[in-house]
Amino acid sequence: MITKFTHGAYLVVIAIPVLFTMMRAIHRHYSRIREELRPDTDSAILPSRVHALVLASTLHKPTLRAIAFARATRPDTLTAITVNVDDHDTRALQQEWEQFSVNAPLMVIESPFREITRPVVKYVKNIHRNGPRDVICVYIPEYVVGHWWENVLHNQSALRLKGRLLFEPGVMVTSVPWQLSSSTRKNLHRVERSPGDIRRGIIAPEAARDIITEPHEKA
Incomplete structure (x- = not known):
């Protein structure tokens, strides 16, 4: 860092303390929330x-x-x-x-x-x-x-x-x-199909034939 300080190594000197402080703050936050949510006798009243x-x-x-x-x-x-x-x-x-x-x-x-x-x-x-x-x-x-x-x-x-x-x-x-x-149109029960499903084995060939012939039968 001394020899390359002026060539960009100063970024490491700045980034490491910032990242360390940020991760310590996140850890303290999760520890505080975990302690706050710990069950006690009043939780089931x-x-x-x-x-x-x-x-x-x-x-x-x-x-x-x-x-x-x-x-x-x-x-x-x-x-x-x-x-x-x-x-x-x-x-x-x-x-x-x-x-x-x-x-x-x-x-x-x-x-x-x-x-x-x-x-x-x-x-x-x-x-x-x-x-x-x-x-x-x-x-x-x-x-x-x-x-x-x-x-x-x-x-x-x-x-x-x-x-x-x-x-x-x-x-x-x-x-x-x-x-x-x-x-x-966002019905979760509707089956979404994408190109390549037959090749990847997601849709069986028999089911693919039904999908292809279904629009013709409706027509």
Whole structure:
């Protein structure tokens, strides 16, 4: 390093302490997390009660699925909550709720600033304050889309609310997916085939003949 210091060996002098310090910091981080997650006697204590909250912006199939899924978990209380950002839409939702006889009460949370995240978080905090040993499970219906640009148009409010609720103690967030028609192209049960599968033995020749003749039979 002395003889080649000016020819680039100084980079080694700088890199080795930096890498050593970085790896020591990563090791300390993992050790701290491992110690923090070590099980103790309080880890297996059951909650006093379980409160299920279903976020309902409108009454549609994803909302009804979320309510059905929440009811299947047999919580102590089940409430659908909506944030009143528009009086006309809120009244219409209440009318539809009564019309379809949804088997869950609808709680309307007022929002003077037309905001969704903060009123819901405040409502959840009040429940946790009244029962510190209770668990609050928030069910959020989400759309499963097949195109990246659809993510920009959907699920934005749900993502903001989820990211905020994850920092609240005693709160569990459950995403209830609803697959839109555009997501069918990402069906996990569909067999994806690529060129060369027959040669590599992934697809048997008999199955390959069926694949080739199938489009002709449909035609």
